[in-house]
Amino acid sequence: MREADRLGQIATDLRIDILRAIAGAASGHPGGSLSIVEILTALYFDELRQDPARPDDPARDRLVLSKGHAAPALYAALAHAGYFPRGELAGLRRLGAMLQGHPDRKGTPGVDMTTGALGIGISAACGMAKAAKIYGEPYRVYAILGDGELQEGQVWEALMFAAHYKLDNLVVIVDDNGLQIDGRVADVMGVQPIGEKLSAFGFAVAQVDGHSFPELFAAFDRARETTGRPFAILARTVKGKGVSFMENQAGWHGKAPNEAQLEQALRELQGEVPA
Numbered sequence: 559m560r561e562a563d564r565l566g567q568i569a570t571d572l573r574i575d576i577l578r579a580i581a582g583a584a585s586g587h588p589g590g591s592l593s594i595v596e597i598l599t600a601l602y603f604d605e606l607r608q609d610p611a612r613p614d615d616p617a618r619d620r621l622v623l624s625k626g627h628a629a630p631a632l633y634a635a636l637a638h639a640g641y642f643p644r645g646e647l648a649g650l651r652r653l654g655a656m657l658q659g660h661p662d663r664k665g666t667p668g669v670d671m672t673t674g675a676l677g678i679g680i681s682a683a684c685g686m687a688k689a690a691k692i693y694g695e696p697y698r699v700y701a702i703l704g705d706g707e708l709q710e711g712q713v714w715e716a717l718m719f720a721a722h723y724k725l726d727n728l729v730v731i732v733d734d735n736g737l738q739i740d741g742r743v744a745d746v747m748g749v750q751p752i753g754e755k756l757s758a759f760g761f762a763v764a765q766v767d768g769h770s771f772p773e774l775f776a777a778f779d780r781a782r783e784t785t786g787r788p789f790a791i792l793a794r795t796v797k798g799k800g801v802s803f804m805e806n807q808a809g810w811h812g813k814a815p816n817e818a819q820l821e822q823a824l825r826e827l828q829g830e831v832p833a
Contacts, residue, residue: 624679677710706738721760768793
């Protein structure tokens with residue numbers, strides 16, 4: 559069910575767990591994890607046809623986090639959805655623990671593709687969608703990319719493949735937060751206009767506020783109604799969303815908060831101080 563209050567609370571809980579896990583590891587990527595929280599919440603708590611009790615169900619919808627450095631967000635969503643105990647989040651990036659710095663398909667229930675090297679995830683997602691077409695399977699494939707990731711040539715080869723084979727069971731979601739590890743995407747290597755480029759590559763395109771559940775769900779509905787070509791959702795987001803001193807700051811791409819910063823972030827997320 560799509561109750562905004564319920565989903566909003568889940569999103570807040572995910573942000574809290576993301577920050578605690580990264581702070582505990584003293585390593586990780588908070589900025590791009592926080593920017594995709596509403597996207598993952600909408601997917602795992604409404605959109606995806608998946609069953610945590612059967613993570614390898616051949617008929618399940620697939621989710622590929624192509625921007626694999628945002629693994630803390632994926633792990634938090636999977637834990638809250640019931641794929642594994644939330645206590646596992648405390649082992650993020652620890653030697654011998656289940657949750658490593660990037661998603662591992664073989665080691666983590668609910669992870670559909672091992673990712674990390676940018677560009678590889680979307681290629682794998684296209685292969686999954688093509689396989690479903692070949693074998694007549696009903697599952698859908700969703701892939702989340704970063705806007706900086708679009709600088710990889712492999713991404714555009716994959717998108718060309720998706721359009722050529724009319725993969726209307728594929729939904730590409732671009733986390734368009736405008737920042738990457740070295741600063742503004744526009745300064746490092748501009749990728750705009752993303753929407754026009756995706757359209758030129760043969761995709762149906764929806765541009766949405768990536769933190770708005772109604773807009774995300776409207777786009778997912780459009781995607782299911784679209785036939786004969788793949789669908790792309792260009793989601794405008796805020797890097798570090800929800801934490802005042804992290805929002806729109808490229809420096810928080812790959813830096814863990816210290817104890818005092820974590821405390822402040824948690825107070826903001828829990829509504830104890832103005833953000």
